[in-house]
Amino acid sequence: MKRLAGYYCFAIATLMLPLLFPDSYYVTVVGVTVCTNIVLAVSLNLLMGYAGQISLGHAAFFGLGAYSSAVLTIKYGMNPWLAMTAGVIAVTVLSYVLSRPILRLKGHYLAMATLGLGIIVHIFFVQADQFTGGPDGISGLPVLSILGYPIDSDLKWYWTFAIFMLASVLFSLNIAHSRSGRALAAVHGSEIAAQMLGVDTAKVKSHVFVFSAVLACITGSLFAHQQDFVSPESFSFFFSIELVTMVVLGGLGSTFGAVIGAILLSLLPEVLLVFEDFEVMIFGAILMVIMIFLPQGLFVAMEETFFRLLKRKSQGSADVTS
Amino acid sequence: MLHVKNLNTRYGPIHVLKNVSLHVNQGEIVSIIGANGAGKTTLLVSISGLITPVSGEIIFEGQRINGISPAKIVSLGIAHAPEGRQVFSPLTVMENLRLGAFARKKASEQEIEDDIGEVFSLFPRLRERQDQTAGTLSGGEQQMLAIGRAMMAKPRLLMLDEPSLGLAPKLVEVIIKTVVDLNSKGTTILLVEQNARKALEISHRAYVLETGRITIQGPASELAEDSEIRRAYLGKDYRDISER
Numbered sequence: 001m002k003r004l005a006g007y008y009c010f011a012i013a014t015l016m017l018p019l020l021f022p023d024s025y026y027v028t029v030v031g032v033t034v035c036t037n038i039v040l041a042v043s044l045n046l047l048m049g050y051a052g053q054i055s056l057g058h059a060a061f062f063g064l065g066a067y068s069s070a071v072l073t074i075k076y077g078m079n080p081w082l083a084m085t086a087g088v089i090a091v092t093v094l095s096y097v098l099s100r101p102i103l104r105l106k107g108h109y110l111a112m113a114t115l116g117l118g119i120i121v122h123i124f125f126v127q128a129d130q131f132t133g134g135p136d137g138i139s140g141l142p143v144l145s146i147l148g149y150p151i152d153s154d155l156k157w158y159w160t161f162a163i164f165m166l167a168s169v170l171f172s173l174n175i176a177h178s179r180s181g182r183a184l185a186a187v188h189g190s191e192i193a194a195q196m197l198g199v200d201t202a203k204v205k206s207h208v209f210v211f212s213a214v215l216a217c218i219t220g221s222l223f224a225h226q227q228d229f230v231s232p233e234s235f236s237f238f239f240s241i242e243l244v245t246m247v248v249l250g251g252l253g254s255t256f257g258a259v260i261g262a263i264l265l266s267l268l269p270e271v272l273l274v275f276e277d278f279e280v281m282i283f284g285a286i287l288m289v290i291m292i293f294l295p296q297g298l299f300v301a302m303e304e305t306f307f308r309l310l311k312r313k314s315q316g317s318a319d320v321t322s
Numbered sequence: 323m324l325h326v327k328n329l330n331t332r333y334g335p336i337h338v339l340k341n342v343s344l345h346v347n348q349g350e351i352v353s354i355i356g357a358n359g360a361g362k363t364t365l366l367v368s369i370s371g372l373i374t375p376v377s378g379e380i381i382f383e384g385q386r387i388n389g390i391s392p393a394k395i396v397s398l399g400i401a402h403a404p405e406g407r408q409v410f411s412p413l414t415v416m417e418n419l420r421l422g423a424f425a426r427k428k429a430s431e432q433e434i435e436d437d438i439g440e441v442f443s444l445f446p447r448l449r450e451r452q453d454q455t456a457g458t459l460s461g462g463e464q465q466m467l468a469i470g471r472a473m474m475a476k477p478r479l480l481m482l483d484e485p486s487l488g489l490a491p492k493l494v495e496v497i498i499k500t501v502v503d504l505n506s507k508g509t510t511i512l513l514v515e516q517n518a519r520k521a522l523e524i525s526h527r528a529y530v531l532e533t534g535r536i537t538i539q540g541p542a543s544e545l546a547e548d549s550e551i552r553r554a555y556l557g558k559d560y561r562d563i564s565e566r
Contacts, residue, residue, distance in 0.1 A: 182413070182421050189410035196370060196404055198396030198425025198475060253412075 014162050028154035034266045035161035039168045041246040041262040043215035049253035051208045052188030054111050057118030058243050061213040063235025065220025070230045080144045084221040095213035099206035118240045125232035137231025144225040157226045172255040251297025260299040323348045329378035331368050338364045340534040351505050353513040353521040356531035362514040366481050370402040371395045396425040401477035405484045407468040411457030422474025441470035462493035481512045518555035522546040
């Protein structure tokens, strides 16, 4: 209960926002982007932060989810949920088959292999134009409905994304304290030591890779329906890098770190719009300053400071009573 | 319990273990002594499956285990406390111990709690530090944690690689005493040590490994009296030789 106190506060805040500001552009439109990025960052953090395996191709799975929904519903008239399921199955198989050879690599080599994966998938979206619509993308997805209720307004989309995001965050928080979470941490620490304790490291790495890919894939399907449009641009190499930046900026290995990183990187561009041409420069400068002064990540640094203050306070009161 | 027959192991072109044969009986402490680079650690990692031998056989309780995965070997009952401790520094002492029980899928929460209690009674220092991250422990405490973590797998055979490495003499005594304790409670122990004197004191039998070959073997008490071993590993006649 106490462990999840932070989560409940976060959940209440997320669910209160549309009640307080039902008409705000920042809640209904930007809010959905923020939720999308949070799920993606949290899923990437499972792989990068918990298991210590870098991926520079996470946007590929996000894109595969989005394109399976778009292509199967528009070109083949499939039911949206069926299309989403087909996407999940395809990504599960693809990521599992790729995971074994790719995750034998470490460090820079793993970064290069996942980078290659991201680029290949992106090129596929651009080149296979009879399916994907090429660089122009495709639009006109059918409306997604949950149990007969169509999700046909910005506010309804916010609720959908908010609930999906909160479920993913809760899952990620819980896994850290489970047997699987400890196995991931062991793989991160030292694969040899993990093997000596009976952890099947190849299996653990492949499972977390598949899981993180599937989470990104589902997010992609929802994203495609919400945007009503997909194009290769949204799933490029740059977006993968942005996701890595979110995870590192917030604090590698911390779920809330990924959440904070995603919120910050999604909102900053909106806020910095006032600087017009200087937007990107200021954005870059802020990232550099944060990483130089808080190399452990924004959230982790905040957390440490908070606990240090708490400790000092309790010591102070202990002194008074003695 | 454990039989190693004509084991050959290579790292690429380097032939490390050459026709090594040894056995460990139930309830024994067997130590392997030898100089740096003799292949002691390689022998242990071959048994725990981290490297696959080129030829030869490793048989544990009647089952051939070379070529099967390290994870499976742990679940068969062989635990390995590696050289240089290899504790997971960002994790707490408690989390490290729980990881030790990873291979025991069927164990209930209660059993694991009981086993953690047992490790704490063996090493009270760990109980005091249970919520600290392993990286903040001293070298001796980390070694205790590495042994405790290996114990959590409930092994029938425990392999310890250089448990006294880099520890203060007083801590070496604590560790050695624990090894004897564990053995008297029924765990069979295969010990690799550079501190040959201490190893021979507590072992039933010992093997001397020299550049990948077993050169001398026998009851530990006999080996401790062997003039060749005294000269090479125990440093007994150091003065006689240097003053000659």
